[in-house]
Amino acid sequence: MNNRQYEDEAHTDPIGYRTGEGSEFHRAVHSAEPAEVGRSRAATRHARAAVSRKRRGRILGVVLGLIVVLVVAGGGFFVFDRLSGGPAAPDDFAAGSSGDSVVVRVHPGDTAQQIGAEAVEKGVVASADAFMGAAVQNADIASVQPGYYLMPSNIPASQAVNTLVDPSARVGSVVISEGRQLHDARDVNTDAVKKGIYTLLSEASCIDTTGSGTPTCISYDEFNAAGGVDDPSALGVPDWASDRVRGVPDRDRQLEGLIAAGSWDIDPSASASDILRQLVSESAQTYEDTGILTAGADSGLDPYQTLVAASLVERESLPADFSKVARVIVNRLAEPQKLEFDSTVNYSLDTTEVATTDADRATVTPWNTYAMEGLPASPIASPSVAAVEAVEAPADGDWLYFVTINQAGETLFTRSYDEHLANIGKVEAGFLDSGR
Incomplete structure (x- = not known):
């Protein structure tokens, strides 16, 4: 920006109002309309008083324009401080009259006024103006992030x-x-349980709306039932x-892979169906943003098959090898050749281990890629x-085989079956032993 912004050398105050010579503020303070000739002294005094009132009105108008908009940085909230003294104090609840707690949502980019309006709608505060006034006085408002908040109803704005x-x-x-x-x-070797998405x-x-100390929750079974609709x-x-x-042959598994990995905010006061609808629809957009709808031109897979294959990549390899394992999948499907992934055997068993038993691999399921050609009936996890x-x-590559040989995740790729057998011989002792 040039140092000289105005040809008349007007000054600019910190928020952009011109106050130098030629500005509205300068004219309001320094200019006066000339009195008409021939008036009486009383008329002249009356005229001067009118001019003075008009001048004060102009000055007040400029001063009102200088009321600072308080910007609360970092949290994305813009709180407007209103001129006090004239209007009556905004409606506010009295202390000590709180009721049951309710869930209030803060959307990305919400202003204090918008949060206040949501709080009014949920019965938390009496007015958005009272909430705004309290927000102005609390610098910690900048730390508030988008999400859901449990708040008592009928409380003062400051509370x-x-x-x-x-x-x-x-x-x-x-x-x-x-x-x-x-x-x-369940981990076969340690017996530890890895919590699923529904858990x-x-x-x-879980939220405690009454303050009883005993929260209410949507159960695992409710989520499972909601996810299995026709x-x-x-x-x-x-x-x-x-x-x-x-x-998908198992309704309990039909949403597998359709809820994307990531950090989520859910409304605990919503139903299980509403929560799943939010997660699935927003996840679909996440996947579509990757180009999944048109990627088949390179991979030969339709969008759902891409999601299924991605879940195998996620469970079979570390990120450094994702693209190579993806190539093995594409190459084997093109042969055609069974994928023979242990992760697909584990999926039907609800267990986790690097290796599987001969009996497990021989068990025919819609997901066991040792027992059938092609991709599993659905994704086996939420892919990144x-x-x-x-x-x-x-x-790019012609690989058909890969094997991970140690705990560090080192993986060897080849097209030759004989080389693959040699690579298996390099596996760290005990690494591929089954825990069953």
Whole structure:
């Protein structure tokens, strides 16, 4: 910006109002209309008084324009401080009259006024103006992040703001890690249970609205039942997956892979169906943003097949090898040759281990790729965006085999079966032994 912004050398105050010679403020203070000739002294005094009133009105108008808009940085909230003294104090609830708690949502980019309006709608505060006034006085408002917050109803605005900025008020936060499955899985070697998505959602839905100390939750069974409806489109399943999802042989598993890995905020006061609809529909958009709808030109797979293959990539390899494992899948499908992935055997058993038994591999299921050619009937986990992108654009190579040889995840690739057998001989002692 040039140092000289105005030819008349007008000054600019900190928020952009011109106050130098030639400005509205300068004219309001220094100019006066000339009195008419021939008036009486009383008329002249009256005229001067009118001019003075007009001058004061101009000055007040400029001063009102200088009321500072308070910007609360970092949290994305813009709070407007209103001129006090004239209007009556905004409606506010009295202390000590709080009721049951309710869930208030903070959307990305919400202003204090918008949060206040939501709080009014939910019965937390009496007016948005009172909430705004309290927000102006609490610098911690900048720390508030988008999400859901449990807040008592019928409370003073200052208490509402104090509650909102308390991290313990946030509810409904859940992290779904890459490769997570809908249902709990047991580690064969340690017997540890890895919580499934439905269990994580159940835990995130727990809230205590009455202050009794005993929270209410949406149960695992409720999520499982909601996810098994006959019409998957009612849960936000996109058109490119609907027909295939309807064909999944186990209704309890039909949403597998359709809830993307990531950090989520769910409304604990919503129903299980509404929560799943939010997660599935927003996940579909996440997958579509990767180019999944058109990626088949390179991989030869349709969008749902891409999702299925990505789940195998996620469960079979580390990110550094995603694109190579994706190429092995594409190459084997083209042969055609069975994929023979242990992860698909584990999926039907709800267990986790690097290796599987001969008996397990011989068991025919819609997911066991040792017992059939082609891809499993559905994804076997929630793939990461990186895994999806790897399948959309696999690495160049003619590999048909790979084996991970140690705990560090070192993986060897080859097209030759004889070389593959030699690579298996390099496996760290005990690494591929089954725990069963």
